[in-house]
Amino acid sequence: MSETAEVTLYYAPGSVASLTLQIVLEEKGIEYTTKVVDEDKPSKEFKNLCPREEVPVLKHGDFVLQEFMAACIYLEETFGGTKLIPDDDITSEALVLQRMFSAQSIGVGDTTICSYWADYDDEDDEDYGPEDEEEDEDEDPDEEDAKEDLAEELMIWEEYLKEEGGPFIAGKEFSMADVSFFPVLAYVVWMGFQPKKAYPHLNDYYLAVRDRETVQAVWPVDWNKPCPEKDFLYLEEYLEEDEEEPKPKAKSNDKGKAKWKGKGKGKAKGKK
Amino acid sequence: MSETAEVTLYYAPGSVASLTLQIVLEEKGIEYTTKVVDEDKPSKEFKNLCPREEVPVLKHGDFVLQEFMAACIYLEETFGGTKLIPDDDITSEALVLQRMFSAQSIGVGDTTICSYWADYDDEDDEDYGPEDEEEDEDEDPDEEDAKEDLAEELMIWEEYLKEEGGPFIAGKEFSMADVSFFPVLAYVVWMGFQPKKAYPHLNDYYLAVRDRETVQAVWPVDWNKPCPEKDFLYLEEYLEEDEEEPKPKAKSNDKGKAKWKGKGKGKAKGKK
Incomplete structure (x- = not known):
């Protein structure tokens, strides 16, 4: 073509x-x-x-x-234009591809993390939804799990930027990893995630990429207004207390799911 | 390297x-x-x-x-060996990549279809599980939806083989599309899907690829025994009656989910 x-x-x-x-x-x-x-x-x-x-x-x-x-x-x-996947070094290329695919575990399709909130306002499901006053006092364990998963997953990306020095998600050049990850990050920010405190590198990254001309050109108009069902996602609450080593913590609520070993991409922990 | x-x-x-x-x-x-x-x-x-x-x-x-x-x-x-992604024709390459990624919507991670059964025997969840005798008479709407989704999705793959003549999932050559799709198909067959009647092309495809030497070399030992929680997935029941044109049918139970438009890969229908 x-x-x-x-x-x-x-x-x-x-x-x-x-x-x-x-x-x-x-x-x-x-x-x-x-x-x-x-x-x-x-x-x-x-x-x-x-x-x-x-x-x-x-x-x-x-x-x-x-x-x-x-x-x-x-x-x-x-096509020409910005080179988004390195083709001169297979390990650089593979790193970009890995992060491109990893970003989907947060935000695309019916995957764990974003899908929780995507269904959050489902009127048919009485267990969910901020309007369900009766259950207001009880914490929804699914919601807590989803927030913990999101807090841990985003910390992995914070670490990429911190350890590797950025400014982009797979190194010095803007790449397909950013094209894939940034919209996910922008979506969770729109949902109410505030990276400033516990995720300073992600915060700087978000602001810089959001202002990129190509991103501004296609920025969803709705995202200039707060999300109608905005939740304030204070995700730092879900991180381990030891902030010196903010690695994902072992879960205490391992439910032993996924006994059927054929389940897709195997998760070593019984994540939902 | x-x-x-x-x-x-x-x-x-x-x-x-x-x-x-x-x-x-x-x-x-x-x-x-x-x-x-x-x-x-x-x-x-x-x-x-x-x-x-x-x-x-x-x-x-x-x-x-x-x-x-x-x-x-x-x-x-x-590495050398079998060429699994065509590099001489961009449209052939893109077709292989599309099918490689599409296969993941059935079977990898916490996505809709396989994840339903992966959690099926979750002891913590009393709504699920074949041992829940009390609810035996009532059909679980989530299970019905998952089976309908799976029936429709697999029919898309049946059509690829039928319309394009196979014998492989992206044409005449065994490719990364097969490497990605076949394990998903083999998993659902192990779970109890019987393609023979409504999915004759998938049935032939399954048998041929299963017997491939490289596949036999790594075949999971557990898959030689029936799956412990095997369900008989008579998916033809979930297909449209008009067998002349077995396209995915419009759903009557559109629940209007995913109002948050940021939800990942947008589904035009309100699939769970």
Whole structure:
């Protein structure tokens, strides 16, 4: 496919995966048109492109890409602009790819961490939701687990920046690791995460990448207002007390889940 | 890193992601040593390699790879053996990568479909589990949703084989798409999915790839016995009646979830 074939992005504003692909398009300086997908009522055109009905979908000429990470790699290999995956050193490349994929464990699809809050305001589920006054006094163990997971996971990223010196998430250059991780971070900040105190490197990183021209160009309008169901995520409460060595702590509430060993990517701990 | 540096795989037998990486190692003809990770009690050595405590982890010389999909791409680019990602045609490459990533939506991590059954025998959760006789008569709506999702998702893969003629999941050559999808399929077959009737192409595909020498070399011993909590997954019951056009059907039980638009990879439907 040539660089001149038309590029169309089917996306939903505020979807983390959509934002990832939008940033790639901007960084590569690609001309593209956009079509907003109504997630509650996707068009026939969109359903035909993507039977799974998941945004984003990228079309380049007649070639349709349904998986946004594959689309990221495709755009990298097909277009010029900012180099987002190093191709001169296999260990640098592998580091970028690892962080690109790791970021998805926080924020994409029905994975543990962000999905908890994504379902938080589910009206059908009486156990959840801030309006459930009766249970206000009791802490929801699922919510506590999700917050602890998120606190620990974000500390891993804080450590990347701290130990490796940044300024970007896989080193000195802005890369596909940032394109993949930043939208997740921006989403949790919008949800109420305040990195300033316990995550100073993530805080500086967030501010710097948010102000990047290509990111501003595609910033979701809704994210300029507070999230309607904003929760204040004081995640430092969920970190180990020993702040000298803020490694993820061993869980006391290991529930011995996932006995079926075939379960996907094996988690050594029984995380939900 | 040279091909002669030592390769070590930290894995758990029967973990889908571990099996994926094992097949890559076999296909590439790489010499490697293995270390089994006790998922309930990971060693200090393993925790140091991987703070997230997730298997598999690959070590090549001093270089540690924590994300198995990044490790797949790294091995492809570093070693010879079977070519698993086409590098002569960007659209073929992108197709392989898409299917590689799509396969994860079924089976890896805490994603919708396999995670339902992975938690199925959770003793802490009284709503689940075949031993919960009292609720035997009532259908668990979550279970019904998960089975419908799985039935529809697997039909998408059946269609790939049917429409494109196979014999492999991204065309004529065995590729990283197969390495990624087959372990997921093998896992659901072990769980009780019987593809023979409604998924004839998947059935043939399963039998052929299962008998592949490299796959047999790393086949989990446990999978030769029936899964202890085996459920008979008669998924054809969950497919649309119109078998002429077995596309995923629109759901009537759209719960309007995921109102927080930032939720990861946007699903156009309100899937759980």
